Amino acid sequence: MSQTTLNASARRTALRLPGLETTAAWLLAIIWIFPLLYALWAAFHPPEFMVRFELLAPLTLDNFANAWEQAPFARYYLNTFLLVTGVVLAQFVVCTLAGFAFARFPIPGKDILFMLVLIQLFVFPEVLIVENYQIASSLGLVNTITGIGLPYVASAFGIFLLRQTFKTIPRELEDAARIEGCGWMAILMKVYVPLARPTYLAYGLVSISHHWNNFLWPLVVTNSVESRPLTVGLGVFSAPETGVNWATVSAATLLSIAPLLIAFLLFQRQFVQSFLRSGIR
Amino acid sequence: MQTKRMTFPGRWLPYALLGPQVIVTLIFFIWPAGQALYQSLLREDAFGLSSNFVGLANFTRLFSDGSYLNSLSVTAVFAIGTTLLSMSAALLLAVTVNRMLRSRNAYTTLLVWPYAIAPAIAGVLWWFIFNPAIGIVPYALEMVGYRWNHRTSGGDAMLLVVIAAAWKQIAYNFLFFLAGLQSIPQSLIEAAAIDGASPTKRFWTIVFPLLTPTTFFLMVVNIVYAMFDTFGVIHATTQGGPAQATNTLVYKVYADGFVGLNLGASAAQSVILMVIVVVLTFVQFRFIERRVNY
Numbered sequence: 001m002s003q004t005t006l007n008a009s010a011r012r013t014a015l016r017l018p019g020l021e022t023t024a025a026w027l028l029a030i031i032w033i034f035p036l037l038y039a040l041w042a043a044f045h046p047p048e049f050m051v052r053f054e055l056l057a058p059l060t061l062d063n064f065a066n067a068w069e070q071a072p073f074a075r076y077y078l079n080t081f082l083l084v085t086g087v088v089l090a091q092f093v094v095c096t097l098a099g100f101a102f103a104r105f106p107i108p109g110k111d112i113l114f115m116l117v118l119i120q121l122f123v124f125p126e127v128l129i130v131e132n133y134q135i136a137s138s139l140g141l142v143n144t145i146t147g148i149g150l151p152y153v154a155s156a157f158g159i160f161l162l163r164q165t166f167k168t169i170p171r172e173l174e175d176a177a178r179i180e181g182c183g184w185m186a187i188l189m190k191v192y193v194p195l196a197r198p199t200y201l202a203y204g205l206v207s208i209s210h211h212w213n214n215f216l217w218p219l220v221v222t223n224s225v226e227s228r229p230l231t232v233g234l235g236v237f238s239a240p241e242t243g244v245n246w247a248t249v250s251a252a253t254l255l256s257i258a259p260l261l262i263a264f265l266l267f268q269r270q271f272v273q274s275f276l277r278s279g280i281r
Numbered sequence: 282m283q284t285k286r287m288t289f290p291g292r293w294l295p296y297a298l299l300g301p302q303v304i305v306t307l308i309f310f311i312w313p314a315g316q317a318l319y320q321s322l323l324r325e326d327a328f329g330l331s332s333n334f335v336g337l338a339n340f341t342r343l344f345s346d347g348s349y350l351n352s353l354s355v356t357a358v359f360a361i362g363t364t365l366l367s368m369s370a371a372l373l374l375a376v377t378v379n380r381m382l383r384s385r386n387a388y389t390t391l392l393v394w395p396y397a398i399a400p401a402i403a404g405v406l407w408w409f410i411f412n413p414a415i416g417i418v419p420y421a422l423e424m425v426g427y428r429w430n431h432r433t434s435g436g437d438a439m440l441l442v443v444i445a446a447a448w449k450q451i452a453y454n455f456l457f458f459l460a461g462l463q464s465i466p467q468s469l470i471e472a473a474a475i476d477g478a479s480p481t482k483r484f485w486t487i488v489f490p491l492l493t494p495t496t497f498f499l500m501v502v503n504i505v506y507a508m509f510d511t512f513g514v515i516h517a518t519t520q521g522g523p524a525q526a527t528n529t530l531v532y533k534v535y536a537d538g539f540v541g542l543n544l545g546a547s548a549a550q551s552v553i554l555m556v557i558v559v560v561l562t563f564v565q566f567r568f569i570e571r572r573v574n575y
Contacts, residue, residue, distance in 0.1 A: 025377040026384075029391050032374070035406040035448065036394065038417065042409070098302035105295035113299065118566075119559065120310050126509050126531060127554045130538040130547045131313030139308075154305035184294065213399030215513035216531070220539060231399045235517060238405050246409060253405055260397040268390055275396075275453065276460055 042250035063251035067237075070248065072225050073255055076233035079145060083218075083229050084211045087149040088204055091158050095203075098154070099162030100188055104174075114163075120156040125217045136221055143227050148218045152211065158203055165199040166192055202274030205267065212260050230256040314555060320548035339549040348525060349533070349550075356529040359443060360507040367447035368499060371454030372492075376484070378455075379462045389459070396452035400445075400510060404517025407445035411518075431519060435526030438519045442527050445518055446511045454499050461495035462488065501565045508557070530554060 030037070041049075043064070049057040067073065101107065102114055125132045132151060133142075141147030169192060177187045193200075215231045222228045228236070234256045238249045264271055321339050323332040343349050378388050395403065411431060413419050419429035431438040465488060473483045512531050515521060521528035521536055528536070534554065538547040 025374075025381060025388065028374060028377065029388060032370075032448075032451070033391055033394065035403070035410060036398075038410060039406055094301045094305065097298040097300075101295045101298035105298070107295045107299075113303075116306065116311075117302075119562065120306060125309065126512065127558055128310075128313040128317060128551055129531075129534060130551060131316045132309060133539075134316070135308060135313055150305065151309040154302040154309075159302065209397060213397075213401075215399060215401040215516070216535065219516070220535070231401045231513065234405065235401050235513070238517070246412075246415060249405065250409070253402055257398050257402055261394060264394060264397040265390065268393065272389070272393065272456055275456055 039250045039253055042247050043254050045247070047245055047247040063245075063247045064255065066245070066248045067252035067255060071233060071237045071252065073230075073233070073252070075225055076228060076230045076256070079227060079233075080212060080229040080231075083145050083149055084208055086145065087152055087211050088207050090149065090153045091155050091207060092200065092204070094153050095155055095158035095162050096188070096193065098159045099166055100192060102159065102163045103166035117156045117159050120154075125151045129216065129220060132217075133220055142221055143223055145227050147221050148214075148227070148229065149211070151217070155207070158207070161199055161203050162196060165196045169195050201270060205271050205274045208263075209260060209271070317548045317551040317555065321552045340553075343549050343553070348528075351525055352528050352530055352533045355439075355525070355527060356508060358439065359446070359511075359527070359529055360504050362439070362443040363446045363450070363507040363511070364500060364503040366443060367450040367503060368454050368496070370447070371451045371499075372458050374451070375455050375458035375462055376488075378459060389456075392455050393452045395449050398449060399513060400449055401513030401517050403449045404442075404445050404514040407441060407448065407514075408518045411441050431523075433523055435523055438523055438527050441518055442511070442515055446507060446514045449514075450503060450506055454503065457495050457499055458492065461492045465491050498565075501561060505558075505561055505565075508561075509554075530557075 044059050044061075045057045046060050046062070098117075102110065102117075107113070136142050136147045136151075139147075141150065173191050173195075174187055177191050182190065213231060214229075215235070218229050218232045219235065222232060225233075234252055237252055322334060322336060324335040324339065374392060378385055378392070381388060398406075410416050411418050411429065413430045413432060416429075422429045429437055431441045469487055469491075470483055473487055478486065508529070509531055511529070512535065515527055515529060515532050519527045521532050530550070531554070534547050534550050537550070
């Protein structure tokens with residue numbers, strides 16, 4: 001679909017657009033975003049105003065201060081940050097090498113190996129959670145950030161995407177590089193990787209948002225503050241039985257989603273593109 | 282001879298390149314999958330000292346276990362409910378937004394935001410809104426005479442987890458429906474309009490059929506999401522309760538294996554999950570390869 005026809009068609013429909021429809025659309029959107037707005041309200045007002053919506057209710061940052069004091073959020077942030085960067089970097093390395101091998105080398109049994117990769121596309125650690133836990137514990141990976149990230153490193157999805165991208169790159173470029181005296185490593189780093197930049201960006205964004213938000217596996221494999229990521233930390237903090245004040249929980253919730261929400265705002269076009277390109281999550 | 286040549290020296294290089302991926306796959310996929318299959322055919326004695334081969338007995342026992350059958354039907358209701366709600370709401374929003382011109386980008390940003398929120402956190406937000414004691418929705422429902430309590434009513438609990446799970450996924454569906462709508466040639470719709478078809482009729486006879494590839498693709502993605510990616514939602518809201526009314530298959534594996542510490546008995550459950558995943562993957566690929574169209 002080309003951008004010009006798209007705009008033209010949009011302009012045509014816009015001519016008969018009644019104001020009422022736009023209003024209804026915005027109303028829908030507000031109902032839609034309501035949980036977030038409500039959390040914002042609760043986080044920035046004293047607890048007494050949680051169900052009393054007064055326009056002039058006093059604003060406060062106490063809830064954030066309380067949340068920050070009551071749970072080790074700084075540590076959780078650090079853990080999530082280490083986890084996400086570690087996973088994405090490791091995925092880039094592993095998937096680049098594997099994608100390169102699948103795209104450009106004549107390997108006997110390649111089809112079988114690639115089928116294996118494809119089956120894995122949906123069998124993420126959640127499905128084999130008990131068995132994976134046993135393995136992580138026998139490798140001594142329980143309660144470590146490596147343990148949270150390692151099972152996701154051989155991402156079938158990443159290998160699949162990079163293989164497709166590498167296959168579209170003309171052989172002539174590779175030949176030219178070889179004539180210049182490049183070895184395979186130099187060819188990979190100077191020809192293939194730079195030309196696959198959009199794929200890396202798309203895949204990286206999808207992967208970051210997935211691992212920032214991942215919950216079940218980190219919950220199972222961690223049991224202390226030292227390794228818990230934000231999602232699990234917040235889960236522990238806001239568990240109904242802890243009896244923490246809801247205004248504080250709202251503030252804590254906002255603290256843990258803020259970085260990704262801001263990233264979505266900044267990279268919105270890239271995020272949208274990458275979801276549409278990648279097709280699968 | 283272009284295609285047959287060896288492009289790089291060294292016979293072992295490609296294997297070395299595949300090495301890291303193969304090792305991780307072996308450790309965290311092949312081995313656990315094999316373990317699950319193997320253990321699902323064994324039964325340990327009461328003391329866990331020895332185990333013997335029992336064939337498919339674990340599976341037959343599972344399928345005659347009331348709580349497992351309940352979990353299967355709960356999962357089906359949950360997956361269908363979440364998929365229907367998130368897809369119909371997303372389609373409605375996408376159709377509306379597709380007609381807008383000036384505010385489309387702002388609107389899209391707003392709608393995509395929930396996708397950035399983890400299911401576990403979406404669960405916390407909705408739990409807060411639906412909390413029987415302090416939540417705003419039970420307060421409003423009370424005024425129309427309905428006593429909302431997802432801690433005692435299984436129906437309320439299911440509705441809560443479906444809403445919370447669907448909410449996050451609407452953003453994703455919305456993006457795909459919007460892209461699908463924008464790729465429909467305007468001339469088709471105009472031709473129908475000239476023939477006198479009403480907007481509703483135009484939607485159901487032209488737009489909706491042309492969206493079928495997107496719809497089928499999203500259906501599989503949503504079912505997979507509802508089945509395997511919503512653990513956080515359930516954990517934050519109902520924890521499988523009340524009386525197992527929201528105990529989905531994945532939640533049950535977790536509850537049996539980690540809370541109930543019954544690691545051996547969960548192998549058969551894992552195998553069934555794997556089979557479901559492989560079937561869904563297969564369906565997914567069929568639709569990606571040759572998308573349905575009328």
